[in-house]
Amino acid sequence: MFIRFSFLAIFLPLQLGFAKSNYDIVISNLGCDIATKKYVNELDCQLLRKRIPMVSARFILNQTIDYFDIHATFDLLKKDKSRLNVADIKMDGCKYLGSMYQNNIIGKLFRRLKTVSNLPGNCPVLKGKLFEIRNYTFKSDEFPPGVPQAKWQVRIKLLKRSELVANVSIEGSVVYNT
Ligand SMILES: *[C@@H]1O[C@H](CO)[C@@H](O)[C@H](O)[C@H]1NC(C)=O
Ligand SMILES: *[C@@H]1O[C@H](CO)[C@@H](O)[C@H](O)[C@H]1NC(C)=O
Numbered sequence: 001m002f003i004r005f006s007f008l009a010i011f012l013p014l015q016l017g018f019a020k021s022n023y024d025i026v027i028s029n030l031g032c033d034i035a036t037k038k039y040v041n042e043l044d045c046q047l048l049r050k051r052i053p054m055v056s057a058r059f060i061l062n063q064t065i066d067y068f069d070i071h072a073t074f075d076l077l078k079k080d081k082s083r084l085n086v087a088d089i090k091m092d093g094c095k096y097l098g099s100m101y102q103n104n105i106i107g108k109l110f111r112r113l114k115t116v117s118n119l120p121g122n123c124p125v126l127k128g129k130l131f132e133i134r135n136y137t138f139k140s141d142e143f144p145p146g147v148p149q150a151k152w153q154v155r156i157k158l159l160k161r162s163e164l165v166a167n168v169s170i171e172g173s174v175v176y177n178t
């Protein structure tokens with residue numbers, strides 16, 4: 001896994017185990033697109049609740065996938081509409097399914113994601129089967145304390161070699177409880 005953080009300080013506390021955060025995560029927009037029907041027949045994602053967000057997603061593959069890569073970028077969206085890239089993460093999707101990346105935020109998020117989904121524990125990911133994530137909730141205490149009150153966007157690309165298979169965009173903000 002390749003991770004580049006520009007704001008190391010934001011993510012450093014992740015490794016330590018920290019107290020409950022005093023902010024809520026808000027998701028304003030969730031989108032997902034199939035880039036090529038060659039691999040994916042159907043993909044749907046829904047934002048069911050915005051504050052303390054709850055999301056669901058489902059997809060059916062047209063081809064069994066033996067390997068794939070995940071490329072995620074995390075940007076802060078500044079008031080002047082410019083972006084500040086905070087993190088870039090590239091990882092082996094099959095290893096991610098196998099929970100190989102346990103010791104960081106990404107691994108932790110996935111471990112709980114698995115409890116509300118029927119995603120396989122490793123590759124291959126079979127064609128023709130309906131995979132679902134049901135009512136996954138973003139819990140702010142799984143994120144670091146003291147994150148800046150800002151708008152952000154996470155863009156996730158699922159790739160086979162360099163070919164885009166599907167992409168996901170999540171836009172949101174954090175709101176501090178006063
Ligand atoms: C997926 O990528 C395409 C091409 O870059 C882009 O036009 C589209 O908005 C993206 N969709 C999402 C949900 O990020
Ligand atoms: C679905 O996969 C089959 C091969 O398994 C292929 O022939 C077909 O073209 C694919 N569908 C699309 C829409 O690409």
Ligand SMILES: *[C@@H]1O[C@H](CO)[C@@H](O)[C@H](O)[C@H]1NC(C)=O
Nearest residue numbers: 048049054056133134135136
């Ligand atoms: C998901 O949440 C919705 C709305 O709260 C609820 O109606 C539905 O039963 C939940 N589904 C599952 C599988 O928990």
